[in-house]
Amino acid sequence: MPDDSTLASALVGAWRLESTVQRFADGTVRPSPLYGPHGVGYLIYSPSGQMCAILADPHRELWASPDEPSQDELQSIHDHFIAYCGSYEVQEQAGIVLHHIELHITPNNNGAIAARRVSVNGSRLTLMPLDDELPTGMLEYTLTWVRFDAIELNSINV
Numbered sequence: 001m002p003d004d005s006t007l008a009s010a011l012v013g014a015w016r017l018e019s020t021v022q023r024f025a026d027g028t029v030r031p032s033p034l035y036g037p038h039g040v041g042y043l044i045y046s047p048s049g050q051m052c053a054i055l056a057d058p059h060r061e062l063w064a065s066p067d068e069p070s071q072d073e074l075q076s077i078h079d080h081f082i083a084y085c086g087s088y089e090v091q092e093q094a095g096i097v098l099h100h101i102e103l104h105i106t107p108n109n110n111g112a113i114a115a116r117r118v119s120v121n122g123s124r125l126t127l128m129p130l131d132d133e134l135p136t137g138m139l140e141y142t143l144t145w146v147r148f149d150a151i152e153l154n155s156i157n158v
Contacts, residue, residue, distance in 0.1 A: 008090040010120040011097065015145035017041030017055060018124070023140040032141075034080055043125075043145055045088060051099055052085040077105070084109065095119065097127070123147040 017039055020032035031037040034057065041055035057080035063073045086102035099114040116127040125145040134141060 007092050007095070007097075007118065007120065011045040011088075011090065011118070011125070012047050013045060014148040015043040015045075015125050016148055017043070018144045018146045019142075021140075021142045021144075022138055023142075025137050025139055034082065036080070041143075041145070049087050049089070050085070051088040052083075053099070054081075054083040056081040081105065084114075090118070096130075123149075 017035075020035060020039055021029060022032060023029050032039060035041065035055050036057040036059060038058060039055055040058045041053070044052045060076055060080050061073075063069045082105060084099070084101050084104040087100045089098050089100070090096070091098065095117055097116050097118045099116070101109055101112045101114060104110050104112070115130045115133065117130065118128075119126045123146055125147070127143045127145070129141050
């Protein structure tokens with residue numbers, strides 16, 4: 001359950017993914033290949049300390065049959081989609097939020113803890129995995145979110 005600290009209180013609410021930026025040691029920068037340059041995501045932090053995250057590439061290919069996907073179509077779920085939920089805690093002084101994953105689309109991640117550097121600036125939320133969670137060669141991975149009450153609903157395009 002979040003405490004009454006400023007950062008914990010600022011996280012509470014619903015957020016929509018605005019951008020993903022990966023920066024590499026060789027100087028290259030790109031959006032996440034999982035979600036593409038126009039990834040869609042939702043992140044919810046409840047006042048009771050529960051959280052839920054879902055991110056996807058909205059331009060995934062349609063399945064030939066929604067009721068009977070092929071093996072390749074099923075694989076595309078893991079190639080361009082992530083979802084997990086659980087509880088969270090804020091380490092105010094360190095500027096870190098810990099996601100205690102209860103249920104993850106990849107069952108190997110059930111029970112894991114995802115640590116993120118976190119900052120809230122107005123209606124923008126920035127999350128960054130800690131350095132030890134980044135793949136080799138990646139220096140920084142920034143996910144920027146915008147608070148839902150700050151989004152003009154007509155402007156949401158997928």
